[in-house]
Amino acid sequence: MKRRHALKTISAATLLALSGWMPSAFSAEDTIKVGILHSLSGTMAISETSLKDVALMTIDEINANGGVNGKKLEAVVVDPASDWPMFAERARQLLAQEKVAVVFGCWTSVSRKSVLPVFKELNGLLFYPVQYEGEELERNVFYTGAAPNQQAIPAVEYLMSEDGGGAKRFVLLGTDYVYPRTTNKILRSFLHSKGVKDSDIEEVYTPFGHADYQTIVANIKRFSQGGRTAVISTINGDSNVPFYKELGNAGLKATDVPVVAFSVGEEELRGVDTKPLVGHLAAWNYFQSIKNPVNAAFIDKWKAYAKAKNLPNAATAVTNDPMEATYVGIHMWKQAVEQAKTTDVDKVIDAMGGQTFAAPDGFTIQMDKTNHHLHKPVYIGEIQADGQFNVVWKTKGPIRAQPWSPFIAGNEGKQGL
């Protein structure tokens, strides 16, 4: 028994050494290591896998153009498997063991919250590419997705406008975790400020990976009999597929009850028959259907990459908002490193504020000087029969993020940030 235990320890140690120590010993000097922390399995894989791929594509692109400060980037990909504590473990592995200069990763807010202590403790640098609920501003994180005022609030304003159907009643439907709960809290108080009563708002939550939306769709149908209703969906991950399937089968049309989603993009719709969904909406800061030369080049690059790397379903490869945010984030980090002439985290953080980049969303967007968020344009799109979005509303230009929503009590003093 003793001997077996000893054997196990030795083999485990060897394994660890092989996986962790050996590569870094060989390649410490001539490359900069970059961590990629996205779920490649589990319920979030539907959304996050393509972010990993687009990050690798961007890194290849930067390396092909000579790297950063004369050094090539080396990607370290780990799979936290949609398991939130695992995110923290993997983040620690990236920072402490692999000694990466920066990490691009996370999708759900719960995963971001679980890696935060690790990044603060080890003074790491995280680029978070997805729209989220705000109420956070960490020195170690740059947020390249939207804050609520860059996505959720404009979307609800659109739904209440004449073009959006003039909704009077709202169903706030989400997955049960921090992002939907906080967003819905902000939206509820925003709706109050617009004179919508609590009896006209219904909040519904489902667990991650929920697959049976019969009761919920029937309830939406019943609720909508009381006046013009819109559904605001913060469902995350692959639960969206059964939800939209049920919606289509139950015959709830977008002309009757439009559903606007904050976490459904081109990628999520690949697994769904979109014909019954035509007219339902999504609010993002980027759509593949936006027409401008930068975007056309971005899409071409991605399609060529998907084909060259033989990614699954490469023939139907699409781009979406978080992919664009990942792409922008990596390029901005590269610019900041070149400006700071080092990958030292503190110096890069100082150099990040004020960086600009010609993004595929059609604007040269800027990283805010103080609040770690991008200035972003807002687009609202309707789902078309081919799974793409037709932009029906947009802001005139990029707008500044308000990470601390003015619609949450106690945030009044933080508006200057």
Added chain:
Amino acid sequence: MKNPAFFRVCSSIVLMLLLALGAGVAARAAPAADAPAIDAAMLAPLAGSDTDARLDTISQLGMRADPGAARILEALSAGTLYVGPQEQLLIQTSPGQAIDAVNGQAMTMPAQADTVMVNNRLRRAVQSALAGSRLFADDWRVRLTAANNLSRSNDLAQLSLIERALQVEQRDEVRRALEVAQANLALQSPQPDARRAAAEALGKTRNPAFRTALANLSQPASDGTFAESDERVREAAARAVAAIDRHQQTVAWAGHLFYGLSLGSVLLLAALGLAITFGLMGVINMAHGELLMIGAYVTYVTQVLFRQWLPGWMDWYVLAALPAAFFITAMVGMVLERTVIRWLYGRPLETLLATWGISLILMQGVRTLFGAQNVEVSNPSWMSGGVTVLGGLVLTYNRMAIIVFAVLVVAFVWLLLNHTRLGLFVRAITQNRRMADCVGVPTGRVDMLAFGLGAGIAGLAGVALSQLGNVGPDLGRAYIVDSFMVVVLGGVGQLAGTVIAAFSLGTINKFIEPYSGAVLAKIMILVLIVLVVQKRPQGLFAPRGRSVE
């Protein structure tokens, strides 16, 4: 756009409109015969970006009698209206082919042509603009939909249209829908008697869509005044609201029952294979979920093959997937049994670990073969959509198909276990393995076949699950806990127990969910199971007799 069947429907609607109007039925044609012919200048705003101008053009087109206008509107709502390089509007007739929207001339679709985009507001406008011409369509179903759409309109200008349609309408269903639309508009009539009759008529429809309007009539506003001045009308409206509410209550209960049965049949399908491998054979099969997953992936592969080789038969790929999934997962199951599990009989802990390891291997294998992302499995067209019953409850076809399928699979398993030699052997081994061995039952082979049967049934369930939810490498993870829950609750070794446990868990869940939400409902179900299993450790239906060790 790319769906030829859909397009055929559209073009046949247009054709019918042409025929109906061309036949010269004067009463059917809308007025405005003296309007000038459609010209390009009039249509130009349609492709523009000014929403108000587009809405204007749509309502102008809607008021016209000529079939060209209806054709343009139908194309706009179907997404087959294109704008060509010289700003001319084209209607796509088949991929690559088009006709000019103004003069109907056939031409090939220019490569640069772009779809004319519509948003929800325009779609609604097109619908009401088309109501006029659709009310006189030849197909009564088109007329019925148009009449139903009209019943949601509060536009008094539609009243004359409805009356004209009632004069010529022969079909009862459409007449009834038209009368409802008429009553809805009559609520705004200046005569109290007409309003009262309208409120009574709307109450009889039991349709909740009218509830708000009626409730507004019967209840005082916040300042205590009534929107309705006549008391008798208020009473009639209040009665109508009560009738609608009563009916809605019935619909809601019927809905819970249907959703419960459907969730129960999903649970049953997921658990039935396990009821054999775990329930009868005593193997704690943690790889059961992955067998479901393999069944779902077989469905996916079948679908891909059909798309490639038999596109005309796409609607029936699911039926072909059933035997394929059964035999492939049964083979996988038998290989597992022969190579791993048979060495571990009677050692539950090792079995648990080994099968869990197998489940990881299977998941990673599928991930390597098909990618970590979910794959798309589409519903065949006969499983999409649903039928509305009781005026409000939608029974979706895919759920109904799953319920029927679950019943068939249970019948199949029951027949196999109770009326075949294999079933007899399996039961004999379950009761007393040594004795069965002594009297000449080939226990090794029977074990293999029984495990294969359980696995094959999991494969069948996988086909069904692929039609409801996501197909991905970790599909099994979502169902493994539920499956064990059902089998343990029902009582190990009891097929009937599994059936009853599945249906009662499904129904209880669906009756709790509307009150507590999906998250809490799931928790309450788990608490319930813990309580039941504490009281009855053998499950609801404990097997009796000497076999229990």
